[in-house]
Amino acid sequence: MSSTELEPYQKDLIEASLEAGALQFGAFTLKSGRISPYFFNAGLLASGPLLNSLATAYAAIIAREFTTPSSTSSASSSTPPVPQFDILFGPAYKGISLAACTALVLHRDHNIGIGYAYDRKEAKDHGEGGRMVGTPVKGKRVLILDDVMTAGTAVRGSLDMIRKEGGEVVGVVMCLEREEVGPSGASTRVEVEKLIGREKCFASIFKMRDLMGWVEKTGTQEQVRAMKEYWEKYGVKE
Numbered sequence: 001m002s003s004t005e006l007e008p009y010q011k012d013l014i015e016a017s018l019e020a021g022a023l024q025f026g027a028f029t030l031k032s033g034r035i036s037p038y039f040f041n042a043g044l045l046a047s048g049p050l051l052n053s054l055a056t057a058y059a060a061i062i063a064r065e066f067t068t069p070s071s072t073s074s075a076s077s078s079t080p081p082v083p084q085f086d087i088l089f090g091p092a093y094k095g096i097s098l099a100a101c102t103a104l105v106l107h108r109d110h111n112i113g114i115g116y117a118y119d120r121k122e123a124k125d126h127g128e129g130g131r132m133v134g135t136p137v138k139g140k141r142v143l144i145l146d147d148v149m150t151a152g153t154a155v156r157g158s159l160d161m162i163r164k165e166g167g168e169v170v171g172v173v174m175c176l177e178r179e180e181v182g183p184s185g186a187s188t189r190v191e192v193e194k195l196i197g198r199e200k201c202f203a204s205i206f207k208m209r210d211l212m213g214w215v216e217k218t219g220t221q222e223q224v225r226a227m228k229e230y231w232e233k234y235g236v237k238e
């Protein structure tokens with residue numbers, strides 16, 4: 001496993017997450033049943049300043065990975081880049097506020113005006129009904145935005161729902177990519193990219209290996225050992 005040098009925005013977000021208790025080290029049973037030496041819960045990044053840091057980081061990654069420069073000959077430095085998607089989709093529950101805040105920051109800081117949508121975990125049987133809320137996804141290119149992907153269950157569910165509604169998923173952006181393999185031994189990220197039908201359509205603010213780099217520099221020997229052991233068992237070998 002080779003860890004990477006952290007960018008300042010990654011380091012800031014990791015430190016802010018630790019302070020808020022959103023990132024913890026210990027032993028945590030995941031939805032997948034795996035016992036992880038660390039746990040990330042963006043639900044605890046629950047204040048204006050923390051949401052601002054987080055949404056600013058999401059927006060920066062999205063502007064870098066999912067837009068192209070404006071190609072008009074009269075383009076000036078104030079000409080906004082062209083998004084390769086029309087809508088952000090944040091899966092319930094935690095993805096909802098993250099997608100909303102990121103749409104706002106994309107508009108405010110990057111001059112990119114896009115819609116956002118989310119789902120309800122339980123369908124509504126009155127009013128407009130159904131599970132989808134926000135900008136309709138029908139006929140739109142959709143970028144799924146969530147806090148973390150482990151086994152990919154939430155992303156697969158979102159993919160199915162968006163397709164049923166007539167939208168096209170063009171990518172996924174996460175705060176943390178855990179870089180794990182699924183039960184078949186294949187990388188969850190690669191499996192999701194195959195389902196979407198596009199290579200390299202996955203972006204994240206930081207990954208397990210970035211976190212490992214941070215732990216190696218600032219954590220305890222026990223944390224380093226536990227992280228390496230977990231990586232040997234479940235980390236992607238690519």
Ligand SMILES: O=P(O)(O)OC[C@H]1O[C@H](OP(=O)(O)OP(=O)(O)O)[C@H](O)[C@@H]1O
Binds near residue numbers: 149
């Ligand atoms: O890749 P996966 O194995 O699906 O795990 C990641 C998902 O699990 C968590 O949400 P959860 O389903 O706990 O719902 P919540 O947002 O309502 O807490 C997290 O916010 C992701 O959506």
